[in-house]
Amino acid sequence: MTAPALIQKARNMNTPDVPLTQDLVLVGGGHAHALVLRKWGMNPLPGARLTVINPGPTAPYTGMLPGHVAGHYSRDTLEIDLVRLCRFAGARLILAHATDIDRTARLITVEGQGQIAYDVASIDIGITAEMSIAGFDDHAVGAKPLDVYAQRWREFVASVGDGSIDPNVAVIGGGVAGCELALAMSHALQQAGATPEITVIEAGSQISGVGDMARRKLMRAMSQAGISLRTDARVTAIEATQVRLEEHDPVAAALTVGAAGAFPHRWLANTDLPLIDGFIETTPDLSIKGDRFVFAVGDCAAMPFAPRPKAGVFAVRAAPVLHHNLRAALTGGTRKTFKPQKHYLKLISLGSKSAMAEKFGIAFSGPLLWRWKDRIDRAFMDKLDHLPQMKPVKIPDVAALGTREIMQDKPLCGGCGAKVGGAPLAEALSGLADPTNPEIVTGVGDDSAIVKMPGGGFQVLSTDHLRAMVHDPVQMTRIAAVHALGDIWAMGAAPQVALSSLILPRMSPALQARTLREITDTARKVFDASGASLVGGHTTMGAELTIGFTVTGTRDTMPISIAGAHPDDVLVLTRPIGSGVIMAAHMEGTASGREVANALAIMEQSQSQQAEILRDAHAMTDVTGFGLAGHVLAICKASGLGAVLTQSDIPFYKGARTLSDAGAASSLLPANRKNAPTQGIDDPLMHDPQTAGGLLAAMPQAVAENALSELQNKGLQGWIIGRLQRGLPTVTIT
Missing domain, CATH: 3.30.1330.10 (PurM-like, N-terminal domain)
Incomplete structure (x- = not known):
């Protein structure tokens, strides 16, 4: 059976006739959980409701971070799109930090969300490199969480480029991670035309985490990149421009990166989870010690049954076992045992497009190994980026007239609430x-x-x-x-x-x-x-x-009604448009997770302050299902005026234009275009149905400008997008 057919078969199993009875909650978007989501989407468990809790819409892939820092990979290439994965898996995604777990009541506390109940839960939140050193929180950044470090690095490179910061970097930690990041940062800064001064600070006597042969190769590569190594050096404090060391001269640093070992997230220490040095203690089936309904995997977990270093390879290898055992916990089935390999291949980036491989104490390096590593990393990301597509709904061979035409249209999208078109709605309400x-x-x-x-x-x-x-x-x-x-x-x-x-x-x-x-x-x-x-x-x-x-x-x-607008009033809009096309693309699995999350975050914000500021409007409405053109036309018809909108002044949600140009559209778009035809520039986004859209107010120019100033003073947004004029009730886009 093909993958799409398999997905369609699985989707058919989750019909309304199968009640939801169990809550599975995945805390964190680590590598293992990402792979579980993919497998779940291929074959969801009937009756189980899946929830993912993660602070951001994406999760950086560890293996490609050095390549991203060096400039070989874009940000998009590096990131696992959790929004798309969760849509594919039929999971809800809560974009917030988990802060506590009550295993007696089976509740997970989520920042800003309250408590989320679970029947089975799994934790894959990775580690942090935040260190308990004076000044670290104010003047340094940990190499993990990766997304925080990557953002700080991009800002640093930009500041070096404009000359506002010296290219001096200190890396605390002389293990593989610290050396790899130092090499990547050196390469990127040199490519940007700077002459970097990078120092790796190691408390021990030598580079750790590799054998003698690999250590020699790393030291040679660092020397060639102009990277200094200070061993037997202990950091006492971090300041804005330097790192202070015990019994050593300070190290100049405009950027300080913490990469010394793996530290557990602090909130775990305040729970009753079984911990080993702050990491969650697990058993061979990956459930935690003493609780068969909570699992932990990845770097946040400790495996006393098979101690291993913190490495992404074990999370990836654990994913199939975790997926099986989560389903077993939800169904009462038999569980599998995770048996991590004792020896594994280390592939270490060397800054430029060269890499080193080490296994069994033997090390090799060169461009060919970079290409091998690149293929492995891209294959992993391709698996999570290119998700199998669902087969379209089968149209019956014999059906009533008109059935085939409707079923061939786009499926109902959520971006317009599956709203009925304006024409049949107006006809139905005309006699009320x-x-x-x-x-x-x-x-x-x-x-x-x-x-x-x-x-x-x-x-x-x-x-x-x-x-x-x-x-x-x-x-x-x-x-x-x-x-x-x-x-x-x-x-x-x-x-x-x-x-x-x-x-x-x-x-x-x-x-x-x-x-x-x-x-x-x-x-x-x-x-x-x-x-x-x-x-x-x-x-x-x-x-x-x-x-x-x-x-x-x-x-x-x-x-205020839609009938009170005056000639020469300007039109003020308080929100971007394009939510319909974004949500339509989201349901098709083609929208960027960051852009979906951005649109949703705006849509759920109150507009009570905007309404108060626009209280002197002559006419006002909110832009919802009938699109911007439809709602402007409603004001025109009720007020006996025409409207001219300036396309360049109209705000759009991030990503909406690209998706629209690519053909993404809400199922209500054709009806909106038919019911509110426009003149001038033909732009589908003018007809895009909105959910929780902005307020649209007709106001005198001076009043509108005062309102915009008041909005700005309160940290809110507003735009003058057009003007009303005497004439027939038409909408012209210029």
């Missing part, structure tokens, strides 16, 4: 207005209905829901709540109360309780912050997670 009800000021056609309050003032009412575009109920709740509040904010009203409307996938009572707790706690925080109260709601089970809210708001004076 009741002119005989004196309490209804406006109903169909605006962001929210407006109702007169008996004691004076007005109440606005709106409802909205989203089908899940990501697997994390917490993030989806934040986005859905902000999306629903957008209609209230757009009318200048103060949010009042909210009711939830939830559809949960079929799951066990325990998972129902966990999910509802996460959703309710998150929704309450969002609405509390906006000044509204979550007062209840309704929950059912169905095919997929869907989260919605009915929200009311109040305003003493007439709420």
Whole structure:
């Protein structure tokens, strides 16, 4: 069976008829977990819900870090895209640090997220090179975590290039990692035209971690690169421009890198996990000592049953055993034993495109070994980058008229909440207005209905829901709540109360309780912050997670509508556009994880301050399912005006333009283009449906400029993107 066919078979097994009953949580995006995600995506376990907790959307691959530092690999080449991997595996990804674990209650504490429940958990968080030396936190950077060091290195090289910093580097630690990084940094700085002064500081009497032959080759390579080695040297303090040593002269350093050994993450010491020198003690099946439902792997784990040095090769070799045993723990199956090899090949970069290989005490070096190492590293990354594609849904040979045409269209994407197109929606709502009800000021056609309050003032009412575009109920709740509040904010009203409307996938009572707790706690925080109260709601089970809210708001004076715009008003937008194309590409597995994470992070942010600043708008709406052009056209039609938008002034989410040019598009795009045709420049992104999109306000020029200044003072963003004018209700893009 081909890989795509296998995936389709596995996907068919996870139908709504298979309830979710067990939570598997992977803490960390290390190499072993990345490989487990790939295998899980190929054959997911029916009934298991998978969660990954990692502070960033990507995880650097250790083997290519020296090549990246030397300038041989780009940042993208180095990084494992956890967002794409999690989408492929059907896993939710929580972008935050784990800070504690309660093994009695089976809860993992996550920074900014609260507690995540698990039935089975695995920890693969790597190590850190942060050292307990005076001044380290302020003036140095550890070689691990890799992403922090890589970013600091890029900034250092840029500063050396513009002449603001001397190319002086100190590396604390004369093991393989320290020497390898020193050689890489020397090569990169020389390529940048600098003459580096790099010093490796080793507390021992010689380079550690290799045999005599390899040590001699490393020392020769370092000497040729102009790298100094200080042995029997102990660091006493790190300052901004130098490293102080015990009984030695200080070492000049504009950049100090800590690469002396492996240090466990500090939060592990505050848990009841079994530890050996701060590392998690594991048993031959990779579960931790005394707990068969928590596993640990990679550099954060200690293996007393088979002691080995900290090396990525063991994490990679452990991945198949971990994957098998995680499934066994979830199903009650038989577990396998991990038997790491005693001898392994070391491939060490030598700065330029040359490498050294060592095994059994024998060492060789040269360009051919670099090419061999490069092939091995690229093969590993290709396995995680080029994920098998799912087979398209099979169209029946015999079907009712029109079925084939609809099934041949793009599948429903989450970037527009799978919203119905504007034309059929307008037709369905056309008969709802009741002119005989004196309490209804406006109903169909605006962001929210407006109702007169008996004691004076007005109440606005709106409802909205989203089908899940990501697997994390917490993030989806934040986005859905902000999306629903957008209609209230757009009318200048103060949010009042909210009711939830939830559809949960079929799951066990325990998972129902966990999910509802996460959703309710998150929704309450969002609405509390906006000044509204979550007062209840309704929950059912169905095919997929869907989260919605009915929200009311109040305003003493007439709420802002889309009908009050004036000629010569400018249009102010408070958020980029392009979330629809990014989420559509995300669901297809073609979007960059960093760009997806960036868009989601913006979408879940409140816009209450923006709404307050734009309170003097003549007309306002929020840009959502019908795209920027559709919502501008709505203001034009209601106000009897035309609009001219300046394409170069319109902000776009990072990556949206590239994806759009490559053909990625939301399933609602064709309907939006048809319902809101534009003149001038033809740009699909003008019609891209948005979720939790920005506020769009029509204001006098001077008022708009004051509003932009106020937004900037509060650390917020806003853009003037066009102007309204007398004429037919049309939208022109220039």
